[in-house]
Amino acid sequence: MNILKHSAFLLSVGLFAVLLLSPAPDAVAADPGSVTMTVTAVAKKNAEPPAIKREDVQFYVRKERAQIANWQRGEKLYLAVLIDDSLDADVASQWSVLKEFFNQQPSTTYISVSYARNGTAIVAQDFTNDHELAAKALRLPIGPGAFSSPYLTLLDLMKRLPSGPTERRSILLFSSGIDYFHGNSPESPDLQSTYERAQKENINIWSIYYPDGGHLGGRWFRAFRGQNDLSQLAESSGAESYYLGVNEAVTFKPYLEELSTHLRNQYLLTFKGSGGPKGRVDRVKLATELPNVQFLVAPEAFLPREK
Template sequence: MKMRELLVAAVCVSAMGSAAMAQDGAVPSQSIVTVMTKGAESQPTLDAKDFKVQVNGKTAQINSVTPLRGDRAGLEMVVLIDSGARNSMGRNMEDIAKFVQSQPLSTAIAIAYMQNGRAVFATPFTSDKLAALRGLHLPGGVPGESASPYFCISDLAKQWPSNSRDVRREAVVITDGFDPYNPRFDPDDPYLQAAIADSVKAGIVINAIFWHDQGFASRTLRGTDTGQNLMSLLTDATGGNYYYQGFSNPVSFVPFFEDLQRRLNNQYELSFSAPFKGNKPDVASLKVKLDVPNTKLTSASRVFMLPGAVPVGQ
């Protein structure tokens, strides 16, 4: 949703409700949620009353629920590949290419690689899928070439090559998630937390596929488990999904991409206003519940709050 539309939505409540929420210091925000119907391909019809939202434990007022399809289907997607990944990924290159080619015209794609702590783009955003695929190649396969995947994800968020807020932002990250700068499972890993905060601030949903790096530590059971757990925290925080099959490289990416496509086709923009203390932009905890039978909700656990947003015309 455009910022202009977001601000309009934030003030399009009853005068009484607006006055009450203004007293509580309500701040408008939004989040992407995925709602899958169990046992059916049909997309549910959802309304604001179906959701309950809390920000930092405080109940939020839901302003709108917008299906992200039709004229709101716009999507910017980056496929970010770890340059230290094992070259045996070659057998999965065709899976990646077919996924990219299957995207609709409303999706702009860019291919990037993790290199020395940065997200290095091989192609810019383009709706021409064949042009995007010119940047797809085997990773370098050099141990430690990415530095840390979390450095690279932070860089991706900070340097997202588009200023458009009219469309969703999603990334498909292919890496083992192991952080050589903090080689143990630590939910408070500062590099992980920075990647979460930067992604949430940039409004990016991070999806990830597990693939072993060439490094020795990430090939151990402990290293693999550590990387998978850290990456799960990142995808959960941003509202994405993490794909892996045990501790081994998956034989095929196809089932992962098929599931991801279903998720992309069943996403909604949830706009809400929540009481929020402080006058500085910050990342807050988010809890979303959905009261609709036979559905499964995937939502972010973090949200970016921007105090001081001025309604249009004021």
């Protein structure tokens, strides 16, 4: 009788351990063949959009209606702030507004601060939900002499971001968008590989334009081309780029207020997709019949290869 009781106890402990180690039921994106995309709901005139339900959304892959396996509001967010060290030092006059933005984020937002230099992301503060601590990592950029490529730096930073099936990841880039490693190219040759990686790993890249220090960053054609690259990067990753002509903005406050609204209204959309034996990128689209609502979402998604 004692042996039977002992065996039953061991069986109960084993079952309890299995339950503890089992994945959470909402971790749909961890299933083979699942793809998760971050979707930002946007209302007209920067108003707060209504709550969006799965039945409110129509999802298309290659123009064909696709079933949404899971739709849930994004909670935890990893927000990596990346500041180009080549920026004019005057940008630091905006740090008080940026600190205010940090402190307005909920405790579920983890912020890191890094500086882009020589194609590398130099981390000044790792991810923390102590937003005052993150704000202490803000400093004057180096300015002239720190010229590199913001796109190579983004590729470096994306390798280090935490990953999880039910967590959002965003990068907020402060840069001129100018690639000094390939200064005479019509666009940065690293631009496409940067947004393709962001699409594959479901990372939104938001950007705010600011001129570089030194005379090279002041040339109109370079500034215009840099802004075009930043816009393409943001749009391709399901985000937005903010700028006002080729001059610095008087204040970042309206940009950051709009970004706060966007981050409050994000959803994780999961669907099943097969990319064949090698995996492939397909066009995707979202639509809704809700009035005055539209979505920011990457126009393409990487479908994993068949197992």
